[in-house]
Amino acid sequence: MNILKKIFALAAIVGAAGFINTASAQEAPDALIKRISTDVLDTAKADKDIQAGNKKKILALVQEKILPYVDFQRMTSLAAGQAWREATPEQQAQLIQEFRSLLVYTYSGVISSVKDQKITFAPMRGDAAATDGVEVRSQVIQPRGDTVRLNYRMEKLDSGWKIYDISILGAWLVETYKGTFESEIAKGGMAGLIKTLADKNKVLAN
Secondary structure (H helix, E strand, O other): OOHHHHHHHHHHHHHOOOOOOHHHHHOOHHHHHHHHHHHHHHHHHHOHHHHOOOHHHHHHHHHHHOHHHEOHHHHHHHHHOHHHHHOOHHHHHHHHHHHHHHHHHHHHHHHOOOOOOEEEEEEEEOOOOOOEEEEEEEEEEOOOOOEEEEEEEEEEEOOEEEEEEEEEOOEEHHHHHHHHHHHHHHHHHHHHHHHHHHHHHHHHHO
16 A cells, blocks of 8 residues: 555544544534544544554544545545446446445554544634535644645535545545556456456455
């Protein structure tokens, strides 16, 4: 896993964790990100099994604290572009599942690397009353003092605020995967892309 993927994964971990409840649905997006970021980092730092790379515990943490706050359908449709609209409902469902699994394994692979990172926030971009396109901006300060700028694009659904894209230093996750998706679709169509992702997930599952 290269450094870009690791940082994207860390971005999703610190920005997408939390429990679904009525209170969180009422929170402003930046307040929600701040609260749940602290929660997930503290959990990862305090759990010796997670620090040691216990896969079962890491996957449980991902399932509990990350997945509820990511809109995988929108993220997947944006990454697939025109091909998404041409795909059958069955293909769309399969692609969401495989892309979701890929991101889950990616997140899980770096949770054990969380040590002494700290997070600071800048004022969010967007109208406070908006329900889409809001950007929550943050910086992850690494133990050596290096700073990584991370932004989150968020939307408000009936269930609360969701993340549908993440950027590191201006490079958005959806755009990063869009090129890969386009290449695989050009070679083997939507079925080929789904198979490629499924094959990667089988390897990551071991």
